[in-house]
Amino acid sequence: MSPGPGFLKRSRPRYGEGAIKVLLVAAALVSVLTTVGIVIALIPSAVDFFREVGFGEFITGTDWSPLFSPPHFGVLPLVTGTLMVTLIALVVAVPLGLGAAVYLSEYAHRRVRAFFKPMLEVLAGIPTVVYGFFALTAITPLLQDIWPVGDPPQVFNALSAGFVMGIMIIPTVASLAEDSMNAVPNDLRDGAYALGSSRMQVATRVVFPAALSGIVAAIVLGISRAIGETMIVAIAAGGRPNLSFNPLEGMQTMTAFIAAAGIGDLPTGSIGYRTIFAVGLLLFVMTLVMNLVSIRLVRKYREVYE
């Protein structure tokens, strides 16, 4: 059949194409609805909570005992517990993660990389409940045995939880930081070498500053991970709210409190149930700020070099 004069006519309308697009958009909107769902889950119950307790008491109070009578709703002990563990984790993860990133990006041979990169991925893939178990039953007893001066760490303590959490977030910090170092163009390195720089000088004075926004993004994302981590602290840092800056003591974090209250299966509408949402809202806002800063910084280095 030879093509007639109508051969180049517009084909019949394809409704299927349009229907498929609608389906795809709907799937993409699920992620938006998730965020909306989180906000809807958090805000009304948190508002109910603040009507009863008062935002001032919540944010400045130093005593957190919501299930005692009389109850106290000062969230500061949970916040300091969270910050304490996060700080310890960062002291471990930032130098080790950045060191690993510089090594992988600037020094490692292909074969060395092929060995270490999967190792870091395995480290990232271990369930956090396993890290918590290890902190409680291996790291803490070890610390208690070798503790040189003063009182040894308590059975539940911020130090071993924070240390193990630091190891856990090394891959997060290292992989994002390495990405940003890899994005630094080789022209910069070549230029520096041509001027007689050593490898260390190129790494620390050329690549590191050039990749700085990505490195900061990696650290900020690490902070966000540490703040939001639940199982390690629930297992190894204890369940007692404790306004203390001594890492050898047990302390409860915001996440560990939410988990503990959630296990309790509190009745809907009770003040105890609402504390989950108030603390959850605070946690969500803190990590949201961190995440947005991190996303922003990553975008910045992508714009410059890619």
Next chain:
Amino acid sequence: MGSDVLDKGAATGMPEAPRLKGRGTPLRERFFQLSLWASLAVGVVFLVWLLAYVVIEGWPRLDSRIWSNFPDIIDPTNAGAQSAIMGTIWVIAFTALYCLPTGILASIYLEEYADPNRWWNRVIEINIQNLAAVPSIVYGILGLGIISRGLGFGQTVLTASLTLSLLVLPTVIIASREAIRAVPQSIREASLALGATQWQTIWRQILPAAVPGMATGSILALSRAIGEAAPLLLLGGLTFITFNPTGVESPFTVLPIQIFNWISQSRAEFTALASAAIVVLLVILLAMNSLAIWLRNHYSHRW
């Protein structure tokens, strides 16, 4: 330095050309490199130590009792994790059922249809990146407030798998997008030039090429879901359960939560039990990760 050389030349009265000497690697360079190497080594040593520790602790308890017996709070020698293992299988199967189609369809939209200059597409983009970093316990709150109590699905396999699928959805989307992006533009152009519609191009050219990458990313996302415990603590996962799920309406427990439960017991027998269950969990994850890596190496396309 340059003037130094000139001065010397002037002092001796002899013109002396500056020479480029090899000085070897200075000590601080070596020290720097060593400390970088050490920071990687710390992670590896820790990993080996952790794995050796759980295997040694769990070895005496690592036998068929783990998967053929049910939890027993009175007699730890008789306790097993069958209901938790079966619970994990149920929950993850339904998580995969919900999140994989959604995630893959969303990634097709974002890579093949969405105009990145439109503000709504940028919002979806940033939203996904943020969701990937929202703490898992917050997803637990979402599951508790909306799915479990709001929609009235209760403490069931259904609630758990819906919550976990929202949790890993960003990971699935990000991985599938990378797989789609790896398909060269020329394939699309060739297909469109031959008269294929956009969907025909996607269905017959892009998806077949991107499937191995998507499968790898999806398996890695699901293995994250298998290890997740925090959100399920809020959804009734810690209930003492001595029977296997029989449907999506069943109450559930999963392996990481059973492990958490045993860690919380003070008796030493339970610590060994927890270690043995951890080994089972890690073996499952290792198997899944090996499958993912095998898929990546075996089917990955070189363009």
